Each structure stands twice: as C-alpha cells, then as structure tokens.
Amino acid sequence: MGGGRTAHAFARLPVRAAASVRRSLTRTADRFDAATPPDRERALDGLRALGVCGIVLGHWLVTALVLWADGGLRISSPLRDLPGLAPLSWVLQTLALFFLVGGYVSALALDRARERGEPERSWLLSRTRRLGRPVVLVAAAWGAGAVLLPVAGVPEASVRSLVLLALQPLWFIAVYTAATLLTPVAVAVERRIGLGAAAALVLPVAAVDLLLYGPWTTPVPAWAGLASVLPAWLFAYLLGISWARGRLARGRAWALLAGGAAALTVLVAVLGYPASAVGLPGADRSNLNPPSLFVPALAAVQIGAAVLLRGPLERLLRRPAAWAPVAAVNLAALTVFCWHLTAASLPALAAAAAGPPVPGLTSAPDGAGWVAARLAWLPVFALLLAACSIALRRFEGPWRGIAASLPFRAVVGAGAAAFALAAVHLA
Structure with missing residues (x-):
C-alpha cells in the first residue's frame, strides 16, 4: 500500500511542476501588465517586437556557418539551394x-x-547615446574575439565569418541612428507635404536601381548603391511619422498593401529582381545590399497590414499573457538585435572545434533535412540569446557603477577599435 502511494506521488510530480510553472508565469505576466502605464500604445510595442523577432528568426534560418574541409567556418544560406x-x-x-x-x-x-x-540637440544626443551603447559593447566583445580567437588556434576563415556576422546587425543601427538624427527635418517635411514625403523617397531608390542595373555598357561602381540606403529605409520612417499625425487611415493602408503587393509582383515577375528579400552569399545581385525598389515595396505591404491590424493587436495585448513577452522583448530590443547572431555563432564555433559537421549547425544547408535540423537548434539559440539579453540589457541605459569608470570605458573603447580594424581587414 505504501509503495503504491509513493508511486502515485511520484507520478503527480510533473503535473505539480507544470502547475507551479504556470502560476509563476501568470504572476510574471501580471507584474508586466501592472507596471505598464494605462495609456501605453501596446500595439506599437507589439509591432516593434514583431519586427525584432522577425529579423532574429530570419537570420537564424537563412544564415548558416558551414564547416569546410580545412576546418574553417564560412557563411552560406539555404536560400541558394x-x-x-x-x-x-x-x-x-x-x-x-x-x-x-x-x-x-x-x-x-x-x-x-x-x-x-x-x-x-539635447534630445538627439540622448537618443543617439541610447542607440550607441549596445553597439559599442558588442563591438568590444568581438574586437577581443578577433584578437584572442586566432591565438586559440581558430582558423582565419572562421574568425572572418564570425566578425562579419557580428557586424551584420550593426549597419542597421547605423542607418536607424541616421534616421533618428534626421527626425526634426523629417517631421518638418512631413508637415508640409504629408504622405508625399515618403513617396518622394522612392525616386532616388529607383534612380540608383536604374544606374546599377540599367542597359549601360560602362560598369557603374558598386559604391554608387550607397545612395539608396538612407532613402529606402527613411520611406518606412516617414510613414511612421505620417501615422503619428493621423494621415494613415484604413483606406490609405489598403492602398499601401495593394500597391506594394503589385509592385513586388512586377519587380520580381517582370523586371527580374531577385525573389529573395535578403542577399545570398556569392550572388551577383541583392535586394538588400544595396536596398533596391524591393525594399520600399515590401515595406508598403507590411506597413499597410500593420495599420490595418493595429486595433486587433491592441486588444490582444491588453491580455497580460500576450503582453508579457512583448514587453520583455521591448525592454531589451537593441540588445537582442545586437547579440542574436552571436547566439547562433557560438554553438557553431564550439561544434567546429569538436569535430565533423553537425546537422543544422555546421553542415551545408542544401536540403530539407538541414531545415528540419536547424529548427531543432532554434531553442538553443533562443536560450543563449535570452541569457545575453538578461545579462547585458542594463547597458542600454546610462552606464553606472563599474561600467561608468574610466578603466571599463577604456577597455570597451579599445575592444571596439579592435573590432573596427578587424572588420576593415577581414571584410
């Protein structure tokens, strides 16, 4: 009889553990909900979290570090095969x-x-500092890595790939910082011409596309594509300003969605633009580097959908269980963005040092089997990213304590400088 009761008690342990976890999650969600001001526009935070998580998941799925026969890791993508x-x-x-x-x-x-x-000037400076702190920190970490990894015997090909992956998210922060610095000008222009301010930015992007891919006999330098970087991304930024001013009603949102979808169809099916929204290693042409007309067309679709879904999303995020993960992502959005490729790179680096290619991690992304194995690795990446975010989120705000000391800042500055030199040397 006693043995039966003991066995029954052991059988109930998983149920009790699950109930305890549910209660803990519910309490956490309630705390997030209670700490949120009642006038907070939760749908905007939901869209920001969706943007960050989409990029993170996209990079984890379409960016692969492949172990070659020489022991080096090189960047590839399943989209190629x-x-x-x-x-x-x-x-x-x-x-x-x-x-x-x-x-x-x-x-x-x-x-x-x-x-x-x-x-x-003070407002712009505070915004720029907040954007720059996570960038400096991740750059310092990988600057140290660029120096120490070769000493530890890591092949130069692997170091190059890891540095380039760490650099990849930082270009976005640079462009976003430029957009932020232009906010007073963008607000003034939008006040004068409304949605025409965003529409006008399509013209320089189209001009660069024509310059780079038109029927010219003389090759155009690749650096000319830099002229489209800011206009392509300011398109969405200015639409955000128009939205804040009440100029993106449902009718205009439907027009953006339909017009963007039609433009994407014409660009890909008729004009021969690449079908992928991201660049592929070794490809002759990319929609992202430099940004082509594909970027504002896709942005129009996504923004139209976002405006149309704002109401339902706001209602959904009034529920504590739905709001808690969104709030958590927003508390560390820049940290998540800066470190998400590091979270995927470190397991690949460890696997490369341990032995032969690991499916979904350091194997060639050449089939459905790789995709299935990659999906199995995503929880590992997510746990590592969560650990990084919990540990480093505080560096998004003003640095205090040891982080504010001169020695700490000097070390971080030296590491960031080493990263910049490594990026220039290895790129």
Missing part, C-alpha cells in the same frame, strides 16, 4: 516595421521634448 524558401524571407525581413514604429514614436517624443523646452 532551396530557392522555394524565398517567400519566407518576405515575411521575416521585417526591418520596415522597426523603422515604422521608430518614426511614429520619435515624432511624438520630439513633440514632448519641444513642449517641455528641451533643446533639439
């Missing part, structure tokens, strides 16, 4: 949502700064 997955990149390339919310929030924040008499 599995072109049928290209539409997935249309869903996961969600940078436009981040710029959209950035424009919306920055316009209103600038209004509040002006109302309280804060100089524009």
